[in-house]
Amino acid sequence: MIHEYVVPCNIDNRIMERAADILKNGGIVALPTDTSWIACCSFASSAGIKRLRRLSGTRNERFFTLLCTNISHAGEFCSLDNTRFRLIKRLIPGPFVFILKTLLGAERTLGLKRPELGIRIPNHPIPHALIKSLGQPLYSITAKRSMCTGSEYETDAQSLFIPEEELFEGGWELEALEGIDCILDPSEDLERLFSTILDLCGDEALVVRQGAGNSVN
Numbered sequence: 001m002i003h004e005y006v007v008p009c010n011i012d013n014r015i016m017e018r019a020a021d022i023l024k025n026g027g028i029v030a031l032p033t034d035t036s037w038i039a040c041c042s043f044a045s046s047a048g049i050k051r052l053r054r055l056s057g058t059r060n061e062r063f064f065t066l067l068c069t070n071i072s073h074a075g076e077f078c079s080l081d082n083t084r085f086r087l088i089k090r091l092i093p094g095p096f097v098f099i100l101k102t103l104l105g106a107e108r109t110l111g112l113k114r115p116e117l118g119i120r121i122p123n124h125p126i127p128h129a130l131i132k133s134l135g136q137p138l139y140s141i142t143a144k145r146s147m148c149t150g151s152e153y154e155t156d157a158q159s160l161f162i163p164e165e166e167l168f169e170g171g172w173e174l175e176a177l178e179g180i181d182c183i184l185d186p187s188e189d190l191e192r193l194f195s196t197i198l199d200l201c202g203d204e205a206l207v208v209r210q211g212a213g214n215s216v217n
Contacts, residue, residue, distance in 0.1 A: 001184040008094045008125045016133035019182050023134055027181035028052060030143055031130065032148045033050065033122040033191040035212055036167045037174060039147075040067060040127075041139035049139055055179045056141045065097055065118040067138040074119045079101055085198050093123035095212035099199045116201055126184055128129060128160045143168055148176040167192040 002022075004015045019029050023040075026047030030039050039055060041048030043066060052064070059140060068074055071088055078100035079087075088098055097118045122128075122142070131138060138207045149161040168174055171185030196213035 001174065002181055003171070004184050005187055006126055006184050008186050011125060011129045011131075011172070012039070013133065015184070016129045017038070019130055019184060020133040020135075023048060023130075023138070026036050026051065028055065028179055029130070029182045029184060030171075030177065031126050031184040032124060032171070032186055032190050033095075033120075033127055033134050033197045034093070034124045035122070035197075036141045037066070037143040037171070038127075039143050040138040041182060042134060043137050043139040044110060051179055052139060052141060055147055055177070057147065065120045065140050067127055067131065067140045068195060069121065069128050069137075071097065071121070073137050074100065074121075076103075078117055087200070087205060088119075088121075089108050091213065092121040095123070095193065095195045096120070097195050097197045099201060101201050109164075116178065118197070126186065130184065143177065148178075164192045164194075166183060167194075179181065201211060 004019065006012065008016055019171065023029055023042040023045065026041070026045045028039055028041055028048065028051055030037060032087040037056050039052065041052045048068040048098060048112060066077065071092065072083065074080060074088070079102070080100065084100065088170050097120050099116055102115050102117050144162060145168065171183050171187070173185050194209065194211035197208040
């Protein structure tokens, strides 16, 4: 496992390029967001997606999020009308996951078994820098203590609602996660926060999980 220290206000592009190479080769990278730590792979890597599913303990795609840098990425894979576009535009970047219906053919491209996808555009420079170096979005899951071998935590893999204690704070803690190839560590502890999940598949926005994002209306 490679543990890289990254200064968020002065990111070393060489570190990002090394992490991007790991992702291109089917690897898993852990990094911070504006809420909690995540583990991610390249959405274009079938080997990476298989490893991420193994790490997560579930094959249910509602637990996987496409991490993007802008709303145009979402439009490449998901159905966006003017109402949904304006809502998302108002809330990004920020601690929100937007569940959207996928476009025809996108399910096969992304290897999904569901006609919907969670989109996340975080307000944190490290994921943005990694996506830029990779040249494509990331497929991600929340990093949880129950993923560690021999963990004392037991979490229902089919639930979106996990206790706050399940989340990591410091980057060094993620070294206990088997299957992680690289940690991008800002050397600062994260608050243990959840993103707010908004289901935009229907006529009105539905709050599936209330988290750090509050200004929805």
